[in-house]
Amino acid sequence: MLPEKLLKEFRSAFGMDPICHDTEKGTCIFEQNGYIVIKTNGVLIAQFKDDESSYGDILSFYAKKAGLLSPAERDIEKILRSMFVNLIVLTEVEDRYGFSHSQRVAKIAEGFAMYLNMKPEEVEDLKNHALLHDVGKIAIEQLMLYSPTRLRTFETHYEDHPTMGTIYLSIHESLWRYIPTVRNHHEKWDGTGFPDKLKGTDIPYFARIIAILDYYDEVTNFVSADWDSEIKTPKQAINEIKRMAGTFFDPDLVNKFVEFMQTVHKIEV
Known part of the structure; x- marks a missing residue:
């Protein structure tokens, strides 16, 4: 799961939830041990501190990696x-x-x-x-x-x-x-x-x-x-x-x- 505020920003930007059924496939974003983690096909590509002021940058990074458009x-x-x-x-x-x-x-x-x-x-x-x-x-x-x-x-x-x-x-x-x-x-x-x-x-x-x-x-x-x-x-x-x-x-x-x-x-x- 992701922090509620980040989820709201994600829904507002992309009109959907960041659903990830399998962290070994595709590009996934989720919370892990106090960090916002992004993985592609199971490989860690980015890890951010859970800082609300950085949510916009985190979502922008994830969107580019996942091919998402607003x-x-x-x-x-x-x-x-x-x-x-x-x-x-x-x-x-x-x-x-x-x-x-x-x-x-x-x-x-x-x-x-x-x-x-x-x-x-x-x-x-x-x-x-x-x-x-x-x-x-x-x-x-x-x-x-x-x-x-x-x-x-x-x-x-x-x-x-x-x-x-x-x-x-x-x-x-x-x-x-x-x-x-x-x-x-x-x-x-x-x-x-x-x-x-x-x-x-x-x-x-x-x-x-x-x-x-x-x-x-x-x-x-x-x-x-x-x-x-x-x-x-x-x-x-x-x-x-x-x-x-x-x-x-x-x-x-x-x-x-x-x-x-x-x-x-x-x-x-």
């Missing part, structure tokens, strides 16, 4: 996220049904998250991460617009878009939680991706999911010099994803994605 920050996040999503969709090519790449990735992310039994708020969160994953390409589109060698410009700067996306999302703290996905969705399981050469489970979880979904939508909708000279069928794309499990993609997530496509989308592989 109601006002949630409103700002929603406005900024919508602004970026609109720009992303406007700069992407629509399919015959009127959907863009990021919209399609978000749609399949929503279904995959439900298949993984994520909580409703996690499903919505993954969907939003998917909508923003290519936000950095806005910069490339601007370069291409004013460049006399547009294709060459795109090829030269393609690997910059995760970094550019990171810069865009750094404008406000409410968008920071999307940065790991935006920055790292082109990392590879074997550590040969970009921009940070992350390897295995060092790659953020949502980024590992989006990497698979991004590839699937890319090769089933576009001719890409990075992958092949013709559009793949869903079956071909899934077989390629299986082949790249353990090198490009998280092998456990690949298995679950293949099951999802077989079970929900009825694709035989």
Whole structure:
């Protein structure tokens, strides 16, 4: 439990109680031996004296570690996220049904998250991460617009878009939680991706999911010099994803994605 005054301040700031069912999972805040303790996945990351004058600073620290937003920050996040999503969709090519790449990735992310039994708020969160994953390409589109060698410009700067996306999302703290996905969705399981050469489970979880979904939508909708000279069928794309499990993609997530496509989308592989 927490001191009553700190609980009241927490409820006022975030509209909820700081519920922590398991101190070994997630980020938890609680009172212990006269201190306000914050742990992440069971590891102590901060310990404060129980001083009422410091409650505001304690809650601010906890909120950043737990990814919590105040109601006002949630409103700002929603406005900024919508602004970026609109720009992303406007700069992407629509399919015959009127959907863009990021919209399609978000749609399949929503279904995959439900298949993984994520909580409703996690499903919505993954969907939003998917909508923003290519936000950095806005910069490339601007370069291409004013460049006399547009294709060459795109090829030269393609690997910059995760970094550019990171810069865009750094404008406000409410968008920071999307940065790991935006920055790292082109990392590879074997550590040969970009921009940070992350390897295995060092790659953020949502980024590992989006990497698979991004590839699937890319090769089933576009001719890409990075992958092949013709559009793949869903079956071909899934077989390629299986082949790249353990090198490009998280092998456990690949298995679950293949099951999802077989079970929900009825694709035989």
